[in-house]
Amino acid sequence: MRLTDIERFLDQLGDEARAIAMEHFRTRFDVETKSDATPVTNTDRAIERRLREMIASRYPTHALVGEEEGGRIADGVNWVIDPIDGTKSFATGLPLFGTLVAILQDRRPICGMVEVPAMRERWIGFADRTSCNGEPCAVSACAHVRDARLCSTDPRMFSGEAARAFATLAREVRVTRFGTDCYGYAMLASGHVDLVVEDGLQVHDVMAIVPVVQGAGGIVMTWSGDPIDGNFQGNIIAAATQSLHDEASRWLGRPRV
Template sequence: MGAVDFEAFVHELADVSGQAILPFFRTALGVEDKSRGAAFDPVTAADRAAEQAMRALIRRNFPGHGVIGEEYDNERPDAEFVWMLDPIDGTKSFIAGMPAWGTLIGLVRNGRPVYGMMHQPFIRERFYGDGDGARYRGPAGERKLGVRACGSLGDALMVTTSPRLMNEADRARFEVVEEHVRMSRYGGDCYAYCMVAAGHVDLVIETNLQDHDIVPLIPIIEGAGGIVTDWSGDPAVGGGRVVVSGDRRVHDAALEMLAKG
């Protein structure tokens, strides 16, 4: 499959997922808590409808490809090409009527992320990349994405979804970094990572991510010139504790502080 054909297909996946989700946004809809007594973990009919639509399109066009998604069982996870789908990353924002959520679509080839997109259908924005480059498409037009230079933690704007999602030990290590940045903001889910790629945010630190939470974002961030690792500086394709930066100097300083925390 050529690059042009592939890009067109990813946009098609974004189209069908958005069509499935938008009828549910800011409307009365049922919310099911799938945590079974742990921290509140909501899922909606919109999640399931969007993932079903994307899976059906993938099966029709690439029946040999695998699919790993948030809502349904894995299909052929050992295939050469495997799609990673998170229909609504930021479900809590979604059910609160806040637009800080998005559909994550990623493709892995032999374990390596090769393409990713974050689609926000309500705002009509798309961030996408292949690791070598990244682009934005939305109401403001279309443009290339690029991280910004940031020389030190003291100059950095840092974002995390919420420190309350971290365990006590990880939260303490995060707070060490937070004390040294210029400004920190909470919220954003997948949007925070795209803001690193767009050059508006310098650092994102998270914990407890699933693979489908981060894999679709890696080709976007790296395509824009950013860095994605776990807290030990290793590849983050498995999720868990993740650090994303637009500048290597900030990344290295954050990793050093997280190690000491």
């Protein structure tokens, strides 16, 4: 697979996801609750179904994994799809939802796309570069927690000791914003946010995020400092710089009172 071909194809996937999402955004539709208590709409299903069709037609030997239709990550090349990251936002007319598509090679994410239809913005990231709507983007130079702009989707995604750890960190940063879903990571890649901390995530939530943030110069790891691959399940720290990541990790690991 040539990177130029992949980038062009990701744009095609993004265009298709945007068209389907915007056809239904801010219209009346049913929202179902899945067995894991997360919401889903027919738009989620339609986007994933269409992207699967396009990928299978173009790369018939590649494995496919999606939030709605499942699948298992295997060795070789895998595509991981989250058709609507931020279904709650989509269902309530808020624009910060997105479609995430990642390519994994032997369980490691090598490129990713964050398509945000309502904002008409699209990030595509590789190991050495990330662009937004075709223009290069880069993380900030923020090095300390006290100066950081922190985003997270929902404080209720943390529980027990993790909730206390996050609350401790959130008191130390310059500003905290919630409700961002995948958009927080995109803003980090573009230098407008410095730190994203989350918990309770699945593979489809993060695989596209990793190359988008790393390609812009950022750091993405678990709270314990492990790299994120196809075996991921749990928590994440995405930071603009290594020093900020290390400092945030220390705050999250401190005993709470």
